[in-house]
Amino acid sequence: MAKMAASVVAESGEDVFRKMFKFYKRREPPPDLKEVTDFSSGAASGGKIVPLKLDPAAVSDEDAARVGLHPVRDWRAFGLQGYPGFIFISNPFLRGSQAFWVRQCLKTYPQKPNVCNLDMHMSPCDTQDIWARSAQALRSPPSEKRQPKTLLERLRWVTLGYHYNWDTKTYSANSYTPFPPDLHMLSSRITAACGFPGFRSEAAILNYYRSDSSLGIHVDESELDHSRPLLSLSFGQSAIFLLGGSQRQDPPTAMFMHSGDVMLMSGPSRLLYHAVPRILPPPRQHAAFLDELSCSCALPTANVLEPVSQEDWDVCSRYIQSSRVNMTVRQVLGPGQSFPEDLSSAHQTDDKGRTVGYQDDENSGKRKRTCSDPVGTVET
Numbered sequence: 287m288a289k290m291a292a293s294v295v296a297e298s299g300e301d302v303f304r305k306m307f308k309f310y311k312r313r314e315p316p317p318d319l320k321e322v323t324d325f326s327s328g329a330a331s332g333g334k335i336v337p338l339k340l341d342p343a344a345v346s347d348e349d350a351a352r353v354g355l356h357p358v359r360d361w362r363a364f365g366l367q368g369y370p371g372f373i374f375i376s377n378p379f380l381r382g383s384q385a386f387w388v389r390q391c392l393k394t395y396p397q398k399p400n401v402c403n404l405d406m407h408m409s410p411c412d413t414q415d416i417w418a419r420s421a422q423a424l425r426s427p428p429s430e431k432r433q434p435k436t437l438l439e440r441l442r443w444v445t446l447g448y449h450y451n452w453d454t455k456t457y458s459a460n461s462y463t464p465f466p467p468d469l470h471m472l473s474s475r476i477t478a479a480c481g482f483p484g485f486r487s488e489a490a491i492l493n494y495y496r497s498d499s500s501l502g503i504h505v506d507e508s509e510l511d512h513s514r515p516l517l518s519l520s521f522g523q524s525a526i527f528l529l530g531g532s533q534r535q536d537p538p539t540a541m542f543m544h545s546g547d548v549m550l551m552s553g554p555s556r557l558l559y560h561a562v563p564r565i566l567p568p569p570r571q572h573a574a575f576l577d578e579l580s581c582s583c584a585l586p587t588a589n590v591l592e593p594v595s596q597e598d599w600d601v602c603s604r605y606i607q608s609s610r611v612n613m614t615v616r617q618v619l620g621p622g623q624s625f626p627e628d629l630s631s632a633h634q635t636d637d638k639g640r641t642v643g644y645q646d647d648e649n650s651g652k653r654k655r656t657c658s659d660p661v662g663t664v665e666t
């Protein structure tokens with residue numbers, strides 16, 4: 287990786303992060319992936335992967351199972367040399383439980399009162415039931431004739447809790463709806479096992495990636511308390527994730543995120559630049575999530591995970607055969623903290639050049655996240 291970084295920087299004045307973003311996004315010729323770290327196999331780590339022991343006493347086995355997780359002592363957790371506070375957990379989900387979380391992302395969380403990209407240019411009654419309006423078309427076998435995209439296929443993001451305002455790059459007290467208790471339960475257990483008891487899930491951004499989507503270089507800094515970690519959960523297709531440094535142009539490390547993988551950015555890694563240049567089909571050993579439903583009967587009964595019906599799973603599995611869903615869960619406020627009166631204008635005049643926002647063009651199926659860094663806007 288360091289070698290590639292050095293050579294790309296020598297070739298052009300363009301910064302190395304942007305160059306690597308373009309490298310992994312490229313379709314023709316396809317990029318060589320041999321330098322992409324794979325935590326699940328230890329491949330291409332360059333000796334940078336460090337096994338981590340999490341606290342098995344922080345979450346009981348029963349509490350882990352109730353949200354679909356293996357006992358903490360069985361999790362394969364890793365750090366990465368040079369990135370203190372970064373924790374990668376290679377799919378800690380019980381076999382069969384990812385189906386529940388995928389169904390929540392597709393059927394439940396996009397529902398009102400949560401907010402999604404389609405609300406920006408459609409009336410509330412038209413975005414009332416994205417699932418019901420899409421399910422029939424997604425259940426029927428793919429036809430030769432080009433069909434109009436379903437609402438689910440046009441979904442790009444959903445916000446939960448304090449709804450992120452993409453224009454002002456802020457959260458505010460008057461744009462809040464209750465955070466889903468099941469997702470908080472999952473998040474608080476994972477963060478507790480990683481050494482952050484008392485995590486409050488106050489906001490989440492769900493990103494829906496099609497096979498040609500990407501997410502530009504950015505930092506998540508709109509939360510007011512950066513001492514709390516940022517939790518990321520991925521389902522469906524795999525992705526290449528680029529983790530950079532605290533400066534926009536610092537060379538990033540490329541890593542795979544597969545279905546079920548969990549990432550925590552905390553401490554000195556909380557405010558690092560990152561991006562997702564590429565969505566990829568999962569390698570064969572990770573593709574099992576596609577037939578996960580068949581064993582959901584093996585899950586413990588006293589849990590928050592309601593069984594996913596075959597009917598619902600038909601839609602979910604069709605969707606995730608070409609898509610990835612990522613949830614980032616955030617604590618926005620520190621203990622006893624509240625929103626300043628006029629936070630949005632303070633942020634608008636911020637000149638650090640590190641704030642981020644989405645530009646969404648759901649008609650073209652492409653989305654770009656922009657970085658107001660003077661170095662340039664990454665288009666996807």
Ligand SMILES: O=C(O)CCC(=O)C(=O)O
Nearest residue numbers: 491493506527562612614
């Ligand atoms: O999709 C991912 O893995 C990253 C998402 C992300 O960085 C974000 O929502 O801020």
Ligand SMILES: [Fe+2]
Nearest residue numbers: 504505506560
């Ligand atoms: Fe992010």
